[in-house]
Amino acid sequence: MDTETQDVTTTEAWRALDAHRDEIAAVSLRELFAIEPQRAQALTSHAGDLVVDFSKQRLTGRTLELLLQLAEQTGVAAAREAMLSGAHINVTEDRAVLHTALRLPRDAQLIVDGVDVVADVHAVLDRMGEFTDRLRSGDWRGATGQQITTVVNIGIGGSDLGPAMVTRALRRFHDGPATRFVSNVDPADLTAALADLDPATTVFIVASKTFSTLETLSNATAARRWLVDALGEDAVAKHFVAVSTHTERVVEFGIDPANMFEFWDWVGGRYSVGSAIGLAVMCAIGRERFAEFLAGMHTIDTHFATTAPARNAPLLAGVIGVWNASILGYRSRAVVPYAQDLARLPAYLQQLTMESNGKSVRADGTPVACPTGEVFWGEPGTNGQHAFFQLLHQGTEIVPVDFLGLARSGDDLPARDGQTSMQVLLLANMFAQAKVLAFGRDADEVRADGVDEALVAHKVMPGDRPSTTILAPELTPSVVGQIIAFYEHQTFVQGVVWGIDSFDQWGVELGKTQATALQSVLAGDEIPDTGDASTDHLIEVYRTLRNGGR
Numbered sequence: 115m116d117t118e119t120q121d122v123t124t125t126e127a128w129r130a131l132d133a134h135r136d137e138i139a140a141v142s143l144r145e146l147f148a149i150e151p152q153r154a155q156a157l158t159s160h161a162g163d164l165v166v167d168f169s170k171q172r173l174t175g176r177t178l179e180l181l182l183q184l185a186e187q188t189g190v191a192a193a194r195e196a197m198l199s200g201a202h203i204n205v206t207e208d209r210a211v212l213h214t215a216l217r218l219p220r221d222a223q224l225i226v227d228g229v230d231v232v233a234d235v236h237a238v239l240d241r242m243g244e245f246t247d248r249l250r251s252g253d254w255r256g257a258t259g260q261q262i263t264t265v266v267n268i269g270i271g272g273s274d275l276g277p278a279m280v281t282r283a284l285r286r287f288h289d290g291p292a293t294r295f296v297s298n299v300d301p302a303d304l305t306a307a308l309a310d311l312d313p314a315t316t317v318f319i320v321a322s323k324t325f326s327t328l329e330t331l332s333n334a335t336a337a338r339r340w341l342v343d344a345l346g347e348d349a350v351a352k353h354f355v356a357v358s359t360h361t362e363r364v365v366e367f368g369i370d371p372a373n374m375f376e377f378w379d380w381v382g383g384r385y386s387v388g389s390a391i392g393l394a395v396m397c398a399i400g401r402e403r404f405a406e407f408l409a410g411m412h413t414i415d416t417h418f419a420t421t422a423p424a425r426n427a428p429l430l431a432g433v434i435g436v437w438n439a440s441i442l443g444y445r446s447r448a449v450v451p452y453a454q455d456l457a458r459l460p461a462y463l464q465q466l467t468m469e470s471n472g473k474s475v476r477a478d479g480t481p482v483a484c485p486t487g488e489v490f491w492g493e494p495g496t497n498g499q500h501a502f503f504q505l506l507h508q509g510t511e512i513v514p515v516d517f518l519g520l521a522r523s524g525d526d527l528p529a530r531d532g533q534t535s536m537q538v539l540l541l542a543n544m545f546a547q548a549k550v551l552a553f554g555r556d557a558d559e560v561r562a563d564g565v566d567e568a569l570v571a572h573k574v575m576p577g578d579r580p581s582t583t584i585l586a587p588e589l590t591p592s593v594v595g596q597i598i599a600f601y602e603h604q605t606f607v608q609g610v611v612w613g614i615d616s617f618d619q620w621g622v623e624l625g626k627t628q629a630t631a632l633q634s635v636l637a638g639d640e641i642p643d644t645g646d647a648s649t650d651h652l653i654e655v656y657r658t659l660r661n662g663g664r
């Protein structure tokens with residue numbers, strides 16, 4: 115941390131972009147498409163199976179040129195090389211950042227701090243494969259000799275969102291035991307998950323990088339009690355496995371290290387679904403499909419590492435994200451997958467992007483000089499259309515949208531018209547939304563439709579609302595891996611440009627320690643003195659309500 119981190123706003127490219135913003139402010143997307151007939155093709159990148167169309171972003175060829183200069187002047191290529199080679203780019207924790215090593219093929223080699231991490235990675239993948247083969251074939255039996263029918267993953271943040279999102283996304287490939295995910299320390303989460311389960315046929319995966327996370331250890335302890343009450347202490351070995359970097363804590367919890375799947379401190383929690391944290395996914399879809407998922411990620415890693423900047427999809431997405439958030443002032447991004455199976459993708463991306471880039475100081479501790487981390491949110495289309503799209507179309511806030519769509523669906527059904535299919539209808543909705551956001555409809559067009567003058571202003575669609583459209587052939591394990599790696603790398607690019615450490619998360623620590631301190635205050639009945647009047651008052655109100663008062 116001795117080296118000073120560059121302030122992006124002092125670069126030549128930033129100053130040029132700042133001026134350029136004003137130059138193109140009055141140019142509409144309609145005009146840009148009229149001036150550049152090949153715009154759609156020119157602004158579409160191909161990465162693996164992903165086709166990424168940036169043409170509806172508010173930018174010109176000159177904007178992209180300047181954004182690529184910005185990437186150059188902030189050292190994105192060198193930072194990427196440093197990450198991929200295992201340099202300690204997570205400076206505040208002095209750690210390498212090597213989630214890309216999790217998806218290197220078996221015959222690759224990567225020596226980091228004197229160790230071949232690829233060999234370690236594949237040794238764990240093999241152990242995961244052996245375990246999941248046994249579980250899926252029925253060879254692994256519970257304490258009463260019954261076959262395991264349900265796997266419950268207990269974890270939170272990266273130890274939940276990745277496997278939960280991917281397992282759901284790959285529903286069609288699910289041919290193993292049923293999977294459930296418990297994350298919240300709210301007892302309702304565990305209680306609901308266990309309500310109809312039989313301890314004799316249930317296996318718990320306790321997934322925690324640190325094995326010290328309050329929510330996970332609370333849920334794991336309660337789940338252990340549920341199992342032991344029914345089957346006795348000896349049953350734990352057949353019904354609990356752990357995924358962690360911390361063997362001693364796993365043993366202390368009472369899980370046999372033989373049933374522990376290891377990963378390493380160079381895998382950040384939100385980047386860990388390709389590690390043993392993906393064990394629940396492997397239980398659901400099997401080791402071959404999981405290998406395809408990893409291979410999909412590796413395809414995008416290779417694209418990111420080797421493709422020229424002007425065609426490099428995650429690099430372009432990253433700098434366009436900076437352009438939107440920091441220069442145009444569009445502070446949030448909606449992610450709208452037109453795929454019900456990607457319903458958890460927005461939540462997954464919230465952690466990936468916001469825990470990574472939601473920082474106000476640069477890696478050297480100096481304050482950032484421009485807005486950083488976008489606020490990510492979203493829901494699957496078409497549901498989102500009937501909820502928040504009104505604001506996207508006509509609100510005062512401009513929210514860039516990432517549309518994700520699939521050309522084919524394994525679930526397709528005939529459409530009501532008897533001619534097309536519901537998947538075609540779904541995609542037609544996606545294209546329509548992106549089209550209307552970009553090109554809108556002006557007052558004359560509204561009038562030309564014979565709309566009553568009193569309603570014209572209400573029906574004007576302003577347009578010029580940016581979006582990126584990502585298309586893929588089908589939701590396969592590989593494509594899901596590709597989507598994840600695509601977002602991981604754009605998050606990385608943004609972090610480098612902003613000069614922040616995208617791999618720490620100090621901002622979540624204080625709340626955790628204060629919760630632990632407040633737990634006993636809430637449970638007790640002494641006059642609260644927590645150091646602030648607001649919290650003291652809330653605790654008193656809480657106690658009154660808890661005791662049935664008003």
Ligand SMILES: O=P(O)(O)OC[C@H]1O[C@](O)(CO)[C@@H](O)[C@@H]1O
Nearest residue numbers: 270271272273322323324327383
């Ligand atoms: O895997 P662990 O150590 O239980 O941590 C869970 C999550 O908690 C965090 O540390 C903070 O939210 C995340 O980064 C992480 O994914």
